[in-house]
Amino acid sequence: MKVLVCVKRVLDPQVKARVKADGSGVDLANAKMTMNPFCENALEESLRLREAGIVEEIIVVSVGGGKTEETLRHGLAMGADRAIHVVTEETLEPLAVAKVLKQVAEQEGVGLVLTGKQAIDDDSNQTAQMLSALLGWSQAAYASKIKIEGDQATVTREVDAGLETIQVRMPTVMSADLRLNEPRYVKLPDVMKAKRKPMDKIELDSLGLDTANRLTTLKVEEPEGRAAGIIVNSVAELVDKLRNEAKVI
């Protein structure tokens, strides 16, 4: 079985986003970028499925500008077999990304798509579910445990109330939650090897899809900050403040 792993290049999660002074967006110039953490979980799971003999080939795909190649190279260094870079300088919305991924999944004839559950930049949490809908496949979002047996997969999902287990028919789209696995570290020889792995480039325009944005961003602003607090010196002082000043206990 071939698996398609969809990854996104995002602002490093340790870096606090800064809003541009003109309110047009978040300033990413010279910012440290990385593979979205949930996408790393998705890719790690594909590597484990290959090690278990369930998956033969891992294709890592991303949609974005020139530097997206760095993120794909990281995916290749982690262990993906080849990469597909759908090239566009536009920032696509999840629906458009799902349309692109559908086309790639169908062209490649994959039996499984793995994504992260959410990208930590726009926090949309949509792409896997949308892709699953467009393909007409089953969906298993927020997976923390995956077991594939023949044409069925059993998936444990992280839900608000705890854990839910479902069985989905293959082919399927799964989105990874953090507890699915711990992504491996990339070693230097893997980085060198990744440079020689194949990377196909596809111009977005060549796909002939309607990827126009449906939303117009009118303004991006910083939220109001919290007023500075105080340091208390003892538990007794804390309890007194909570009772008599904040009046919350």
Added chain:
Amino acid sequence: MASLVIVEHDNNEVAAATLHAVTAAQRIGGDIDLLVAGENCGAVAEAAAKIAGVARVKLADDAKFAHGLAENLASLIVELAGDYSHLLVASTTFGRNVMPRAAALLDVAQISDIVEVHSEDTFMRPIYAGNALATVQSADRIKAITVRTIKFEAAAAEGGSAGIENVSGGLDTGLSTWVSQALSDSDRVDLTSAKIVISGGRGMQSGENFGMLHSIAGKLGAAVGASRAAVDSGFVPNELQVGQTGKVIAPDLYIAVGISGAIQHLAGMKESKVIVAINNDSEAPIFQVADYGLVADLFEAVPELDAAL
């Protein structure tokens, strides 16, 4: 203009989160209908009909909707969507699972996690873990929306008298089957609606040590939460996670114990009214959002706090 709010439920009760989504629909304006899809869920429809401001309840009572599986439910939403300008659901794992599927089938964008309604087509939503707020305008004929519950108060659960209309339709896709669920202890105070929350982080060192927090929670009627680090370390189950990709909460009092305050954690709790931080590292970022900070060894401070309450 009319909205359809998808009701989250367990075939017995309306989930509290849904009441917040109804309020968001009220802000948009126009008629508000509710969709109750489930199995043997007549009691849910009756409760939903009493929610203030609701025009009609559409009840789809069928085994194929028993567990809220996204594939079947989305197909029903798509069939009903033609009568509506807005589709809304609370941004819970249930809502976030099903709404994008319905939106994609309708070929419309989803507007995730709205925190403000500016007009019928313009909404504010947080991005980058809440470090930026984007105001977006939708050009789609149907606006598919998930609602961040903490920014809209709950609609009154009583006072309405909507009619209940049975609807059929939706596909039994057979794509997925519900197997089982392992739910948290139902005696616990619900994390998302608790007035007081006490959360532990990596500094707690073990799951057993969370017993200290449960003891305080018992005295305060509080819920217990956790940082991602504590969940990843296996101290506590995933449903306790507060943060960007866990639960986003805004209690009256949030007590962070042994939590450093990573960006993704702050995203889940910084809207709390009063924040207390107890941490032995005075440089921890959690102190930058805390109203009251106590620099102390939690293994001394927490028992002392317990004794003082």
